[in-house]
Amino acid sequence: MTMSKLIWALVFLALSLVAVPWMIVATGRSDLYYTLTAVALLAIASGGVWLTFYIGRINIGQAAYALLGGYVSTILVVHYGVPFWLTLPLAGLFCAGASVLIGFPILRLRGVYFAMVTLVLTEVARLLALALPVTNGAKGLVNIPLPGPIALFGIELLPDFAELANPRRAFYFAAVVLMVVCYAALYRLVHSRIGRLCLSLQQNEELASSIGVNVAYLRLVIYAISSFLGGIAGAMFIAISQSIYPSSFTIADSINFMLNCFLGGLGYVLGPILGTFLLYFGWDLLFKAGQFQLLIFSSVLIALMLTLPNGLLSLRLWKQTERTVDG
Amino acid sequence: MVQPTSPQLVSFMAQVIANGLYLGAQYALIALGLTLIFALMNVLNFAHGQMYVLGGFITYYVYGQLGFPFALALLASGATLAATGGLIEKFLFRPVIRRSIREESTMLLAAAVAFFLDAMVLLLFGEKQRGVPKIVNGVFLSDTLIMPYDRMLIGAVAIIMIVVFMLFMQYSKPGRAMRALAQDRVAAQLMGVRVDRYSMIGFALGAMLAGVVGGLLVAITGVNSGIGGPISVKAFMMVMIGGAGVVGGAIAGGFILGMLESVGLSVLHAYGDITYLVIFAALMVFLSIRPNGLMGKPWG
Numbered sequence: 001m002t003m004s005k006l007i008w009a010l011v012f013l014a015l016s017l018v019a020v021p022w023m024i025v026a027t028g029r030s031d032l033y034y035t036l037t038a039v040a041l042l043a044i045a046s047g048g049v050w051l052t053f054y055i056g057r058i059n060i061g062q063a064a065y066a067l068l069g070g071y072v073s074t075i076l077v078v079h080y081g082v083p084f085w086l087t088l089p090l091a092g093l094f095c096a097g098a099s100v101l102i103g104f105p106i107l108r109l110r111g112v113y114f115a116m117v118t119l120v121l122t123e124v125a126r127l128l129a130l131a132l133p134v135t136n137g138a139k140g141l142v143n144i145p146l147p148g149p150i151a152l153f154g155i156e157l158l159p160d161f162a163e164l165a166n167p168r169r170a171f172y173f174a175a176v177v178l179m180v181v182c183y184a185a186l187y188r189l190v191h192s193r194i195g196r197l198c199l200s201l202q203q204n205e206e207l208a209s210s211i212g213v214n215v216a217y218l219r220l221v222i223y224a225i226s227s228f229l230g231g232i233a234g235a236m237f238i239a240i241s242q243s244i245y246p247s248s249f250t251i252a253d254s255i256n257f258m259l260n261c262f263l264g265g266l267g268y269v270l271g272p273i274l275g276t277f278l279l280y281f282g283w284d285l286l287f288k289a290g291q292f293q294l295l296i297f298s299s300v301l302i303a304l305m306l307t308l309p310n311g312l313l314s315l316r317l318w319k320q321t322e323r324t325v326d327g
Numbered sequence: 328m329v330q331p332t333s334p335q336l337v338s339f340m341a342q343v344i345a346n347g348l349y350l351g352a353q354y355a356l357i358a359l360g361l362t363l364i365f366a367l368m369n370v371l372n373f374a375h376g377q378m379y380v381l382g383g384f385i386t387y388y389v390y391g392q393l394g395f396p397f398a399l400a401l402l403a404s405g406a407t408l409a410a411t412g413g414l415i416e417k418f419l420f421r422p423v424i425r426r427s428i429r430e431e432s433t434m435l436l437a438a439a440v441a442f443f444l445d446a447m448v449l450l451l452f453g454e455k456q457r458g459v460p461k462i463v464n465g466v467f468l469s470d471t472l473i474m475p476y477d478r479m480l481i482g483a484v485a486i487i488m489i490v491v492f493m494l495f496m497q498y499s500k501p502g503r504a505m506r507a508l509a510q511d512r513v514a515a516q517l518m519g520v521r522v523d524r525y526s527m528i529g530f531a532l533g534a535m536l537a538g539v540v541g542g543l544l545v546a547i548t549g550v551n552s553g554i555g556g557p558i559s560v561k562a563f564m565m566v567m568i569g570g571a572g573v574v575g576g577a578i579a580g581g582f583i584l585g586m587l588e589s590v591g592l593s594v595l596h597a598y599g600d601i602t603y604l605v606i607f608a609a610l611m612v613f614l615s616i617r618p619n620g621l622m623g624k625p626w627g
Binding site: 053102112115123124131255259310 | 365369371373419422423426427428429431432434435436438439440442443445446447449450556560563564566567571600601603604607608610611612614615618619620623
């Protein structure tokens with residue numbers, strides 16, 4: 001990552017960690033903390049979906065991993081007393097492990113077949129959560145304790161969320177930092193050698209494998225990273241809402257993750273952030289429209305597709321990317 | 328579960344098979360529409376379940392509320408959905424397919440259309456579960472089988488429609504044109520097939536099938552605005568079992584899923600509501616052995 005990119009990331013962090021809270025205090029709209037936290041976390045999960053798009057797979061199964069991550073984290077916290085901040089990476093790793101097992105057969109599928117099987121996977125996750133005894137079925141797990149403190153050598157790095165006057169703000173900070181870290185990693189990955197190889201996978205797998213790219217291994221790794229992102233996003237989301245049900249993440253969420261990527265544009269790493277932001281805020285703003293919310297929302301989506309079928313960010317780089325990204 | 332004795336077992340089996348055939352015929356019709364749209368335009372129609380729901384509500388309204396004959400209500404469902412499908416193809420999918428650089432963009436459009444139809448149905452018909460009076464009363468009883476007459480009638484209508492659809496695709500001029508389109512779009516165009524027109528007819532036909540099944544099933548199970556998504560998922564499963572874009576595959580997938588569901592519901596009900604979990608797991612294993620389904624083309 002070059003210096004200017006680093007500066008941009010720092011500017012973004014400063015804006016979102018200093019300017020946004022200041023504005024929220026100034027306007028008194030403290031409910032925005034929750035909305036923005038949700039956007040940040042959903043953007044992480046959408047980033048995972050975007051990564052699978054980058055290797056040419058349409059992934060409509062991210063909600064399955066978000067749900068899985070949420071349950072892993074919750075069960076570790078509730079039943080085994082593991083600190084939340086430790087369960088966060090564990091949930092991600094568990095999802096990555098599960099995705100390797102699941103991905104091994106299904107990553108051989110392409111196009112619509114992969115899309116359909118991942119969609120079905122979302123439904124499998126929901127049914128599994130309903131059937132397993134450890135998840136407490138449809139009643140779900142509620143009253144999950146808030147994350148505890150992190151201390152290193154006696155110095156408190158993160159406070160106990162339960163003792164804070166405004167845990168929402170703390171969650172907001174945590175989520176934004178997590179999102180920036182995840183997207184920095186994603187950016188680094190996409191612009192590394194592996195990223196180039198992924199692009200070759202997107203264009204032609206047979207050709208890539210004929211010049212010595214280990215296609216099967218690479219797509220498994222990418223899918224695992226994607227599911228890792230889904231898992232941590234889900235775990236964090238559940239920690240905020242403090243309750244989890246089999247319906248916490250459903251097919252609608254899977255489709256929304258996919259829509260976020262499309263809306264932002266598939267050729268741009270930061271596309272999912274923009275897509276998530278617009279989609280979530282748009283939906284929130286339309287809340288006043290009452291029963292017409294879904295109608296207006298879907299009409300706007302259709303209109304957007306008709307005018308900008310290649311995503312919003314395609315406006316900026318229209319001429320340059322037309323050939324280079326999707327060739 | 329008690330181990331059934333021999334005559335009981337025969338009866339049990341006959342019942343399960345009859346239920347499976349009845350369900351399978353409905354499912355096959357749904358899958359046919361989805362696979363037709365996919366074969367012609369390479370569009371995965373997320374809105375298929377919503378089209379089914381819309382068809383169901385139109386039949387509910389025309390037959391249940393206005394009191395017209397059931398056959399007329401079915402016609403109304405089919406005609407409305409065919410018109411809707413044709414318009415959606417002409418004014419939404421066609422321009423987007425022409426202008427987008429990645430063909431996956433159509434999925435976003437399909438999802439948006441699904442949301443739109445959901446919203447329309449919710450606004451027009453409300454969120455309540457709706458049913459209609461029985462079309463035929465009475466139950467068929469024999470030593471081995473118990474089956475309400477209306478189910479038998481609906482099942483028979485569905486099977487007749489499948490046969491008519493296959494004959495249409497096989498022997499009529501539009502059917503032949505659409506098969507040519509599915510095989511090779513460019514070659515079909517070079518042979519003088521009017522691609523745009525037959526894409527539109529195909530989309531309308533697929534939507535019509537979804538609507539008619541919705542209308543048929545409203546007489547048995549009723550309809551509510553929330554079942555569109557689950558129906559789409561089932562349709563996707565059938566298409567995956569049989570292979571995307573193949574007419575025979577959709578029919579096979581529909582009957583297989585109907586049979587599995589029927590067997591699962593009667594054999595596994597002792598273990599709780601896990602039929603679909605088992606079917607999903609089996610599907611994963613099956614797809615790892617045959618990634619393109621039973622009859623699918625060997626590409627993605």
